[in-house]
Amino acid sequence: MTPRDFVGRIGFYVLIGLVTAFFALPMLWLVGTPFDEQPGLALSVPDPTLGNFSELLDNRFALPSLLNSVLLALGTAVLVVAFAATAAYSLSRVRIPGRDVLLYLLLLLSSIVTGTAAMVPIFLLMFELGLIDSRVGVVLVLSGGLLPAAIFILKDFMDSVPKSYEESARVFGASAFQILRDVVVPVIRPGLATIAVWTIVNVWGNFLVPFILLRDADKQPAAVLMRTFYTEGGAPNLALISTFSLLFSIPVVVMYLFVNRKYGFRFYGGIKS
Amino acid sequence: MAAIKLDGLTKVYPGGVRAVDDLTLTIPDGEFFALLGPSGCGKTTLLRTIAGLEEATSGSVRIGDRDVTHLPPGKRELAMVFQDYALFPHMTVVDNISYPLKIKGLAKDDRLGRAVKAGDELSLDGLMQRRPAELSGGQQQRVALARAIATHPQVFLFDEPLSNLDARLRLEARTFLKRLQRDLGVTTVFVTHDQAEALAMADRMAVMDAGRIRQVGTAREVFQRPASTFVANFIGSTPMNLLSGVVRGQAVNVSGQIVQLPGDARQHVTDGQDVVVGVRPEYLSLSQSAADGALRGVVAIVENLGTASLVTLESDGFTVAATVADGEEPAIGTDAWALPIPGRTLVYRREDGELVDAPVVAAVA
Amino acid sequence: MAQQTTLPPAEQPAPAAEARPRPATDVAGLGRGRAAAFVGPAMVLIAVFLVFPALWTLYIGITNYRLTGVQARVPEIVGFDNYADALGDPTFHNALFLTLVFVLFSAVLGQNLLGFALARSLATLRPVLRRVVESLVLLAWIIPGSIVAFLWLALLDRDAGTLNALLQTPGLAWLIDYPLVSIIVFNIWRGTAFSMLLYSAALASVPPSQLETARLVGASRWQTLRDVVFPHIRGHVLTNTLLISLWTFNDFTPFLITAGGPNDRTEILPVYIYNTAISGGQMGYGAAVSLIMLVINLIIALFYIRLLRERR
Ligand SMILES: Nc1ncnc2c1ncn2[C@@H]1O[C@H](COP(=O)(O)OP(=O)(O)OP(=O)(O)O)[C@@H](O)[C@H]1O
Ligand SMILES: [Mg+2]
Numbered sequence: 001m002t003p004r005d006f007v008g009r010i011g012f013y014v015l016i017g018l019v020t021a022f023f024a025l026p027m028l029w030l031v032g033t034p035f036d037e038q039p040g041l042a043l044s045v046p047d048p049t050l051g052n053f054s055e056l057l058d059n060r061f062a063l064p065s066l067l068n069s070v071l072l073a074l075g076t077a078v079l080v081v082a083f084a085a086t087a088a089y090s091l092s093r094v095r096i097p098g099r100d101v102l103l104y105l106l107l108l109l110s111s112i113v114t115g116t117a118a119m120v121p122i123f124l125l126m127f128e129l130g131l132i133d134s135r136v137g138v139v140l141v142l143s144g145g146l147l148p149a150a151i152f153i154l155k156d157f158m159d160s161v162p163k164s165y166e167e168s169a170r171v172f173g174a175s176a177f178q179i180l181r182d183v184v185v186p187v188i189r190p191g192l193a194t195i196a197v198w199t200i201v202n203v204w205g206n207f208l209v210p211f212i213l214l215r216d217a218d219k220q221p222a223a224v225l226m227r228t229f230y231t232e233g234g235a236p237n238l239a240l241i242s243t244f245s246l247l248f249s250i251p252v253v254v255m256y257l258f259v260n261r262k263y264g265f266r267f268y269g270g271i272k273s
Numbered sequence: 274m275a276a277i278k279l280d281g282l283t284k285v286y287p288g289g290v291r292a293v294d295d296l297t298l299t300i301p302d303g304e305f306f307a308l309l310g311p312s313g314c315g316k317t318t319l320l321r322t323i324a325g326l327e328e329a330t331s332g333s334v335r336i337g338d339r340d341v342t343h344l345p346p347g348k349r350e351l352a353m354v355f356q357d358y359a360l361f362p363h364m365t366v367v368d369n370i371s372y373p374l375k376i377k378g379l380a381k382d383d384r385l386g387r388a389v390k391a392g393d394e395l396s397l398d399g400l401m402q403r404r405p406a407e408l409s410g411g412q413q414q415r416v417a418l419a420r421a422i423a424t425h426p427q428v429f430l431f432d433e434p435l436s437n438l439d440a441r442l443r444l445e446a447r448t449f450l451k452r453l454q455r456d457l458g459v460t461t462v463f464v465t466h467d468q469a470e471a472l473a474m475a476d477r478m479a480v481m482d483a484g485r486i487r488q489v490g491t492a493r494e495v496f497q498r499p500a501s502t503f504v505a506n507f508i509g510s511t512p513m514n515l516l517s518g519v520v521r522g523q524a525v526n527v528s529g530q531i532v533q534l535p536g537d538a539r540q541h542v543t544d545g546q547d548v549v550v551g552v553r554p555e556y557l558s559l560s561q562s563a564a565d566g567a568l569r570g571v572v573a574i575v576e577n578l579g580t581a582s583l584v585t586l587e588s589d590g591f592t593v594a595a596t597v598a599d600g601e602e603p604a605i606g607t608d609a610w611a612l613p614i615p616g617r618t619l620v621y622r623r624e625d626g627e628l629v630d631a632p633v634v635a636a637v638a
Numbered sequence: 639m640a641q642q643t644t645l646p647p648a649e650q651p652a653p654a655a656e657a658r659p660r661p662a663t664d665v666a667g668l669g670r671g672r673a674a675a676f677v678g679p680a681m682v683l684i685a686v687f688l689v690f691p692a693l694w695t696l697y698i699g700i701t702n703y704r705l706t707g708v709q710a711r712v713p714e715i716v717g718f719d720n721y722a723d724a725l726g727d728p729t730f731h732n733a734l735f736l737t738l739v740f741v742l743f744s745a746v747l748g749q750n751l752l753g754f755a756l757a758r759s760l761a762t763l764r765p766v767l768r769r770v771v772e773s774l775v776l777l778a779w780i781i782p783g784s785i786v787a788f789l790w791l792a793l794l795d796r797d798a799g800t801l802n803a804l805l806q807t808p809g810l811a812w813l814i815d816y817p818l819v820s821i822i823v824f825n826i827w828r829g830t831a832f833s834m835l836l837y838s839a840a841l842a843s844v845p846p847s848q849l850e851t852a853r854l855v856g857a858s859r860w861q862t863l864r865d866v867v868f869p870h871i872r873g874h875v876l877t878n879t880l881l882i883s884l885w886t887f888n889d890f891t892p893f894l895i896t897a898g899g900p901n902d903r904t905e906i907l908p909v910y911i912y913n914t915a916i917s918g919g920q921m922g923y924g925a926a927v928s929l930i931m932l933v934i935n936l937i938i939a940l941f942y943i944r945l946l947r948e949r950r
C-alpha cells in the first residue's frame with residue numbers, strides 16, 4: 001500500500017463514519033430516551049428506568065391508538081391479500097378479454113393516484129358517503145390504493161408458478177375449489193405473506209389518510225395520535241413520546257427483520273411503495 | 274383398460290394456429306404408442322386434447338366405449354405425467370402420490386396403502402417423507418409415475434417424461450418404463466423428441482408434422498419404409514440419401530447416372546416422371562472399383578460414427594452418403610462407387626413426396 | 639350525493655360474462671364467469687376509491703365546492719376559474735417552485751448520489767460493518783413517518799437539540815432559519831435506502847469479468863466507473879430517478895416537521911393542497927391544484943412505463 005492509498009483509505013473510512021453518524025444520530029434518541037430517568041430532547045446517557053412506560057397507561061389515548069393501528073393494518077391486509085390474490089390468480093390463469101390493458105392501467109394508476117394527489121376528492125367522497133370518522137372507511141380507501149400494486153406483484157408471482165401443477169390436479173379430477181385450496185394457496189403462500197407484510201408496513205406508517213378521515217381521537221391510529229403529543233400546546237411529554245415511539249416502531253422493525261431473514265431483500269420497492 | 278379412438282380430431286388455438294388437424298387414429302388396448310415429430314408439430318397439443326386439458330375444436334375422442342370429447346379431464350380416467358413432473362412442492366412424496374386418491378374420495382387408510390404400494394413398486398420406499406425439492410431428477414420422475422399408476426387409470430399419457438434426465442438415467446428409465454407398461458398393460462401414449470426412444474420403446478409409433486400424422490406403423494416399418502420424404506428425413510440417426518431424378522425405362526436417371534428401379538415400383542411410375550430415390554446410407558455398399566448400377570463420386574468427407582464411418586461422395590449434381598465398417602474407409606479425393614442393396618431402394622413422387630405406390634391423395638390411418 | 643351512486647360504467651373493467659356458457663379452458667378449470675367474479679371485488683374497490691376520485695377531481699376542479707355554507711349544498715360550476723386563479727396565484731407559484739427545489743435536491747441529487755455512493759462503498763466493506771450501515775439506512779426508511787418527524791424535531795431543536803450541541807451553535811433555529819434545507823436533508827435521510835438497495839442490485843449485475851478487464855488495461859477508478867459500470871446501470875439510474883422523484887413529489891411527511899411554515903417557506907404542493915382544501919375548505923380550488931399534480935404524476939409514470947417496456 002502506497003502512502004497515498006493509505007490516506008485514501010483513511011479518508012474513505014472517515015466518510016463512511018460520517019454517513020453512519022448521519023443516519024444513526026436521529027435514531028439514538030429513540031433507543032435511549034425511553035429508558036432515561038429524565039427524558040430530554042438532547043442525547044444523553046440514560047439513568048436506566050422503566051418508569052417512563054407507565055405514561056403509556058396514564059394517557060387515555062395512547063394504547064387504544066396502537067390498537068386502532070392494529071385494526072387498520074390487519075383489516076387492510078385481509079382485504080388486500082384476499083382481493084389481490086383472487087384477482088391476480090384469475091388474471092394470470094384465465095384469458096380475460098382486455099387483461100393486458102387492464103394490467104397496464106393498474107400499473108399506471110397505482111403510481112399516479114397517490115393519497116396526496118387525491119386527498120381532496122377522497123376526503124369529499126368519504127364526506128358525502130358519511131364515512132368520515134369511520135375506521136372501515138379508512139380501510140377501504142387504503143385498500144383501494146394498495147390493491148393495484150398488490151395485484152401486480154402477485155400476478156408476477158403467480159405467473160412464475162408452473163401451470164402444470166393445476167393441470168395435473170385437474171387430470172386427477174380436482175375441482176376448481178380443491179385446486180385453489182390444495183395446490184394454489186400453499187404454493188403461493190410466500191407471495192401472500194409478502195403482500196400481507198407489505199400492506200401492514202404501509203398502513204402502519206400511513207399518516208395522511210387517517211389524518212384527513214379520522215377526527216375522533218378515540219379512533220385515530222398511532223401515526224395520527226402521536227402528532228398531537230408534540231403539536232398541542234404546552235411542553236411535550238417526552239416520557240410519553242419516547243416510550244410510545246418505541247412501542248410504535250417495534251412491529252415494523254420486527255417485520256422487516258422477519259422479511260429480510262426469510263426472503264432477503266429481493267422484493268425491494270416492495271416493502272414500501 | 275381401453276383403446277383410444279380419435280376421429281377427425283382438430284384443435285385450433287385462439288390465435289388461429291391449427292395445432293392438430295383432422296386427425297384420425299386408433300390405439301388398441303394395451304399398446305405402447307409413441308408420438309414423434311419435429312418441435313411445434315402438435316404432439317403436446319394432441320396429448321392435452323386427449324387428456325381434456327384443451328377443448329377439441331371438432332372431432333371426437335373415445336376411450337374404451339365412452340365418448341369423452343366433452344368430459345372434463347378428471348372424468349376421463351387417465352393419468353398424465355408432465356415434462357416437469359408437476360409434483361406439488363409443498364407435499365411430501367407420499368402426499369403427492371395419494372393426493373389424486375384423496376380427490377377420488379378414498380378413505381385415508383386405502384389411500385396410504387395404495388400410495389405405499391405404488392411407491393414400493395417404483396422403489397421409493399426410503400423417500401416417502403421427503404419433499405420433491407429433496408429428490409434427484411430420476412427420483413422425481415419415479416414419484417410422478419407412482420402418482421400416475423396409483424390411480425389405476427385406463428390410459429397413461431406421457432409428455433416427454435424422460436427429457437429432464439441425463440443421458441445415462443434416460444436409458445435406465447426407458448427400460449424401466451417399458452417394463453412397467455408391459456406389466457400393467459395400460460394403453461400408453463408417449464410423446465418424445467427422441468426417435469431412438471420411440472424406436473426402442475414403442476409397439477407402434479406415429480410421425481407427426483404440422484398437426485397431421487404422416488405415418489403410423491411399427492418402429493421397423495417406419496424405419497425401413499418411410500412413407501414420405503418428410504419421414505425419411507426425420508427418422509434415422511444418419512439422414513437418408515434423397516436423390517432427385519427422372520424415370521427412364523427400368524431405371525432412374527440421377528444427374529446423368531443410373532439407379533435401377535426396384536421391381537415393386539416399376540408399375541407405379543411412368544416414363545419421364547419426376548421422382549426422388551431414397552436409400553439409407555446403411556443400405557449402400559461402397560467399393561473402390563466400378564460396379565454396375567452403382568453411383569460414382571469422389572470421396573469428400575469421412576465422419577467417424579464410432580463403430581462405422583459415414584463417407585460422403587460428391588458427384589456432379591448430387592452428394593450421396595454411405596456407411597462403411599471402420600478400417601475400410603476410402604481415402605479422401607479418390608473415386609468410389611455406392612451400390613444400393615437390392616430391395617432397399619425407395620422411390621417417392623417428387624410432387625408430393627409420397628411413395629410412388631401410395632394412393633395419390635395421401636390418406637393416413 | 640348523486641355522483642357516487644352513478645359510477646360511470648367505463649370504470650368497471652370486469653368483463654361481461656359470455657353469452658354462451660363454455661367449458662372452462664383455462665389451466666385451473668375456473669371458467670370465465672368465476673374468473674370475472676374473482677377479479678370483481680378488487681376492481682370495485684379500485685374503481686370506487688381510486689379511479690372515481692381521480693376522475694371526480696376533474697369535476698370538483700370546475701366548481702366552487704366548499705365544505706360549509708351555501709356552496710356546500712349547491713356547488714356551482716365556475717368553469718376554469720380555479721385553474722386561472724391557481725396559475726395567477728403567487729402562493730401557488732411558490733408551492734410549485736419549492737416542490738421543484740425539494741425534489742431536485744433531495745431526490746434527484748441527494749438520494750440518488752448518496753444511495754449510489756453507499757451501494758458502491760458498502761460492497762468493499764467487511765460484512766459486519768456493511769450490515770450495520772445498511773440496517774441503519776433501512777431503519778430510517780421503514781420507521782413510521784410520525785416518529786422520524788419527531789426524532790428530527792428533537793435533533794434540530796433550538797435550545798436542547800443534539801445538532802446544536804454537536805456543532806456548538808446554541809440557539810440556532812434550523813427550522814426557522816433554514817426550513818427548506820432542513821426538510822431536504824431530512825428527506826435524503828429518510829429515502830436513501832431505496833436507491834441504495836436498487837444500486838446494490840444493479841452493481842452486482844455488472845459482469846466481474848468486465849471489471850477485471852478494465853483493471854488489466856489499467857483503467858483508473860473513475861474511468862472504470864464511467865466506461866464499464868455506468869453503461870450497465872444506465873437503465874437503473876433512470877428507473878431510480880423517476881421513482882424517487884415521483885415518491886418525493888407526493889411525500890407528505892415534511893408536513894409533520896414544518897407544516898409548511900414558517901410563512902409558507904416549506905409549503906410544497908402536497909402541503910399546499912392540504913392547507914387550502916382540507917384546512918381552508920376551498921375544495922374546488924384544491925381539486926384544481928390536485929389535478930395539476932395528477933398530471934405531473936402521469937407524465938413521470940408514463941416515462942417510467944415506457945422505460946420498462948423498452949427494457950423488456
Ligand atoms: N396455448 C397456445 N396458444 C396458441 N398456440 C399454441 C398454444 N400452445 C401451442 N401452440 C402452437 O401450437 C403448435 C403445436 O404446439 P405443441 O406444443 O403441441 O408442439 P409440440 O409438438 O409439443 O412441440 P415440442 O416438441 O416443441 O414440445 C405450435 O405451433 C405452437 O406454437
Ligand atoms: Mg411439447
